[in-house]
Amino acid sequence: MLGARNDLPLEKDASVRFLPWLVAFMVYLAALSATAALAMNKVVVRWDQGLAGQLTVQIPPPSPDETQADQDKKVSRAIELLSSTQGVRDVELLTDDDISGLLEPWLGETVLQQNLPLPVLLSVTLDGDGAPTPENLALRLSAAVPDIVVDDHQRWLSDLFDLARTVETIASLVVVAVGLTAVVTVVFVTRTGLSIHRRVIDLLHLIGAQDTYIARQFEAHALRLGLMGGLLGVFLAIVTVALIGHLLTRSESGLLPDLSLAPAEWMLLLLLPVGTSLIAMVTARLTVLLSLARMG
Amino acid sequence: MVRFEEIGLRYAVGPEILREVNFNLEPGSFHFVVGPSGAGKSSLLRLIYLAQKPTEGRISLFGRDVSGLTRRENALLRRRIGVVFQDFRLLDHLSALENVALPLRVAGQPEDKVVSHVSELLSWVGLADHLNALPPTLSGGQQQRVAIARAVIARPSLLVADEPTGNVDDRIAVRLLYLFEELNRLGTTVVIATHNEALVSRFTHPILKLKDGDVETLPAHSMPFEQASEGSAA
Numbered sequence: 001m002l003g004a005r006n007d008l009p010l011e012k013d014a015s016v017r018f019l020p021w022l023v024a025f026m027v028y029l030a031a032l033s034a035t036a037a038l039a040m041n042k043v044v045v046r047w048d049q050g051l052a053g054q055l056t057v058q059i060p061p062p063s064p065d066e067t068q069a070d071q072d073k074k075v076s077r078a079i080e081l082l083s084s085t086q087g088v089r090d091v092e093l094l095t096d097d098d099i100s101g102l103l104e105p106w107l108g109e110t111v112l113q114q115n116l117p118l119p120v121l122l123s124v125t126l127d128g129d130g131a132p133t134p135e136n137l138a139l140r141l142s143a144a145v146p147d148i149v150v151d152d153h154q155r156w157l158s159d160l161f162d163l164a165r166t167v168e169t170i171a172s173l174v175v176v177a178v179g180l181t182a183v184v185t186v187v188f189v190t191r192t193g194l195s196i197h198r199r200v201i202d203l204l205h206l207i208g209a210q211d212t213y214i215a216r217q218f219e220a221h222a223l224r225l226g227l228m229g230g231l232l233g234v235f236l237a238i239v240t241v242a243l244i245g246h247l248l249t250r251s252e253s254g255l256l257p258d259l260s261l262a263p264a265e266w267m268l269l270l271l272l273p274v275g276t277s278l279i280a281m282v283t284a285r286l287t288v289l290l291s292l293a294r295m296g
Numbered sequence: 297m298v299r300f301e302e303i304g305l306r307y308a309v310g311p312e313i314l315r316e317v318n319f320n321l322e323p324g325s326f327h328f329v330v331g332p333s334g335a336g337k338s339s340l341l342r343l344i345y346l347a348q349k350p351t352e353g354r355i356s357l358f359g360r361d362v363s364g365l366t367r368r369e370n371a372l373l374r375r376r377i378g379v380v381f382q383d384f385r386l387l388d389h390l391s392a393l394e395n396v397a398l399p400l401r402v403a404g405q406p407e408d409k410v411v412s413h414v415s416e417l418l419s420w421v422g423l424a425d426h427l428n429a430l431p432p433t434l435s436g437g438q439q440q441r442v443a444i445a446r447a448v449i450a451r452p453s454l455l456v457a458d459e460p461t462g463n464v465d466d467r468i469a470v471r472l473l474y475l476f477e478e479l480n481r482l483g484t485t486v487v488i489a490t491h492n493e494a495l496v497s498r499f500t501h502p503i504l505k506l507k508d509g510d511v512e513t514l515p516a517h518s519m520p521f522e523q524a525s526e527g528s529a530a
């Protein structure tokens with residue numbers, strides 16, 4: 001295919017010089033969007049799995065008219081109740097240090113040193129089967145300890161899911177837009193080529209060339225340009241992702257997404273230039289065949 | 297082989313170029329088309345090699361009415377017709393060799409024979425030293441010979457040549473006409489347009505004479521005697 005005849009001097013057309021760069025840019029965008037979507041997905045999966053079977057039970061700080069003894073009583077009642085509930089495997093009381101540790105990245109050390117009233121947090125691990133639903137658990141607990149909050153992290157997770165879906169949608173839109181742009185550009189460039197080389201094409205027809213013979217040369221040319229631009233684009237995207245990944249690793253924040261790609265994901269990225277080139281090729285072919293048939 | 301029935305031709309602007317033209321060229325025949333400049337020789341040939349549709353009438357090639365052909369049939373029919381264009385129409389970015397190879401490649405002939413076959417023919421027309429030359433670097437007469445080689449390389453059943461000797465001296469002109477006669481002996485039907493009546497008179501082929509939109513068919517050796525006796529074939 002790459003060695004197809006070049007009776008038409010398509011490489012010399014000024015109108016196609018920009019094409020590889022345009023394709024490179026579009027594939028670059030698509031590759032980055034796809035990587036972002038993949039990374040986001042991994043974050044969701046990680047949190048989802050990490051939080052499965054985990055509940056946090058929160059006992060608010062004592063109100064002004066309560067003593068620390070009242071608070072301690074509430075806490076031990078809650079632990080007692082939880083431990084005696086069927087389906088609860090483990091209850092762990094988070095110390096103030098633990099909580100400070102969790103909050104520090106958000107609030108900073110100085111704020112925490114000011115003796116904020118902190119809630120008491122119980123980390124609850126549930127058994128796979130026979131575990132109570134968070135709602136049931138909340139009902140039981142609040143009967144004994146009012147104001148208690150049972151958090152199964154669903155709200156946070158569903159926010160995360162929403163975010164992931166948004167990122168995914170945007171990424172898909174970018175990929176689709178890139179595909180459409182590729183199609184429109186190739187149609188335009190091919191038609192320009194057909195009119196620039198009108199005389200050569202007429203001659204080829206007169207010596208018996210079929211439309212497919214002419215289309216093949218445009219196809220091969222589009223494929224070549226598409227591959228060139230596509231590979232450049234995906235290469236730049238990989239460099240960019242590697243660079244960002246490197247910076248993220250150095251920042252060592254557990255909240256940030258993991259940008260390292262699995263082999264299957266690398267394949268997916270490499271599909272972008274291949275897909276773009278194929279789209280370019282098919283578009284060029286159809287454009288030539290339809291235009292020539294219409295010209296009669 | 298080539299049948300014109302009541303053919304009329306006029307371009308979008310201007311007068312009628314051909315009017316109620318009728319003729320039938322037998323397979324294996326050899327005809328000259330003559331007439332003053334602007335008489336419509338090129339137009340007549342364009343009708344034959346399917347570059348132009350008549351305004352009126354019916355053209356049949358190889359026994360087929362050409363008006364209802366599909367694009368594919370059209371292409372396949374054109375492969376059986378070799379054309380020498382008056383303005384050559386060589387592809388400037390391809391070498392002489394590549395230009396001549398074009399009809400073979402378009403027809404999908406096996407690549408291994410193409411180059412040797414083409415070089416041989418180009419040598420025969422005296423261009424052995426210019427196989428890789430680009431047309432713009434060749435003289436008019438050299439370009440014309442490349443154009444002729446391209447027209448005959450695929451051994452067409454019908455050869456249509458428009459002023460194929462307009463740019464070469466008489467010696468080469470006669471040599472080129474011998475090439476056409478050779479093809480003709482091998483079965484190719486030949487139609488050659490020229491205004492070089494002296495050249496025509498050296499051969500014994502019938503003539504289609506164009507004048508005022510009419511085509512008159514003259515038998516061989518009907519040119520004035522003085523011209524016919526002028527010099528002898530090289």
Ligand SMILES: Nc1ncnc2c1ncn2[C@@H]1O[C@H](COP(=O)(O)OP(=O)(O)OP(=O)(O)O)[C@@H](O)[C@H]1O
Nearest residue numbers: 307308310313332333334335336337338339340491
């Ligand atoms: N594409 C065209 N559009 C309009 N008029 C044309 C076109 N081609 C040719 N003509 C006109 O048709 C007439 C015949 O032209 P044609 O080229 O067939 O003449 P010719 O006999 O080949 O002349 P020459 O010996 O100079 O080559 C001329 O008057 C020319 O102006």
Ligand SMILES: [Mg+2]
Nearest residue numbers: 337338382458
């Ligand atoms: Mg002419």
